[in-house]
Amino acid sequence: MHEFSFQDDILPLKDKLFRLALRITMDRAEAEDVVEEAMVRVWEKRESYSNYDSVEAFCLVVTKNLALDMSQKKDAQNLSLDESMAESEMDESDPYHQLANNEKLKLIHRLINELPERQRLVMQLRDIEGESYKKIALVMNITEAQVKIDIFRARQKVKQRFLEIDGYGL
Amino acid sequence: MDYDYIDRLLERYWKCETSLKEESELRTFFSKSDMPKRFLPYKDLFVYQQIQKTVGLGSDFDVRVLSKIEPPVVKAKRLTMFVRIKPFLRAAAAVALIVLCGNITERSYFADDKLDYNYKDYKDTFHDPEVAYKKVSSALMMLSEEIKKSKSQHFPDSLYQNDLDSVCTK
Incomplete structure (x- = not known):
């Protein structure tokens, strides 16, 4: 060692x-x-x-x-x-x-922070830190499959809500 | 630029099928300013990820945490011989002072009582040698008689009594 x-x-x-x-x-x-x-x-x-x-x-x-x-x-x-x-x-x-002085970025920030805790953290580790599923599973103490499910849900939710709100805004 | 490829990547990204490398490619693509209109709605989502990665702590944090980590430095102090025996010197000085005071008081009290070992200078205190001889011999006689008396009394009383009894019965 x-x-x-x-x-x-x-x-x-x-x-x-x-x-x-x-x-x-x-x-x-x-x-x-x-x-x-x-x-x-x-x-x-x-x-x-x-x-x-x-x-x-x-x-x-x-x-x-x-x-x-x-x-x-x-x-x-x-x-x-x-x-x-x-x-x-x-x-x-x-x-x-x-x-996040840009309004859209601010909105994304809020949307991510409104996610359930586990989805929020998994998304942080994957999309911002660029960690592997294996490492995220280890850190979060869940299975890799669960990590994928959480990331999937988080991405879908953020995308959906962002497009929704942004679409109305335009 | 192969936009179809980006389309496919994006499609797989939403399904959580992209690798870390592919996700990084997407971020690079969306950080560029010129892109077909159909990609624009997603641009900010990826820009946000990149911006968030720049969030961090200042150098003052380093100083603070390092001060907690590093053990307090213990400096070795070089002790000279004098510093080491200093406490003993003090004690010795105190003893010397007491002895000195004692001597001075003793000398001032008994300054006159000097012991004279010079026998030649001794002077006789008598005038008639015969009187002196008689006085001395009578004094020695008294002494020898006292010694004899104490010797006879030295026996245990009971034993002495037995001797007396045996003498009387005879």
Whole structure:
């Protein structure tokens, strides 16, 4: 087993982990905290990652679980999803939202974030990160067949709703 | 450009039959500005995927997480011999001070009582040698008698009593 280096093996994953956490928490600050915590945990347990093919899959799993925990805690605090989403949409100075200053892109962003959690994450990992079905199955702890079904549903739903709304808009 | 190929790819993309490479080809195709009108509705869906991939964390995050990962540096301190025995020096100084004070007080109290080991300088305290001799011999006699008395009393009382009894019956 090769010697681990935090700077070479874990730190370069920060953006990918951040994007995944952001898809779950929908909040930049929270996602950042999640990634930080996840990286520290992965580093502390670097000896036990052998269950996963790569340290990247291990990082993704830890990040996903921490982010889900955090969003569950947030739900427990009686903060409704609509409220937090409205809040995040208000924050236009956020660079994350500046990226989507185009109305159509904004719409797609909203449509994806409105998907059920699993479809949302699977779509993030496949269409944005470009991960293989096998890796996604490992990270999400579901079968590859299930991954394909989720991606299929997510793509269909986003396409359908986007064309619908965009068609009316034109 | 083979648009039929793109048509086919797109068709398979919606059915989740495309490989990662083919999906990447689609993203590249849709990032171009000129394309037949029939593809335009889908353009933003793929553009969104590419834009989202650029979302990430700044370098301040690196600094923060690295400060949590790297263990606090313990600097080796070079100890000189003097620094090492410093505590003992202190103790020794305290003992020396006490001894010195003791000596000074002792000397100031008993400064006059000097022991004189020079026998030649001794002076006689008598005038008549015969009187002196008698005094000394009577003193020695008293001493020898006291010693004798203590010797006879040294026997256990019961044993001494038995001896007396045997003498009386005779």
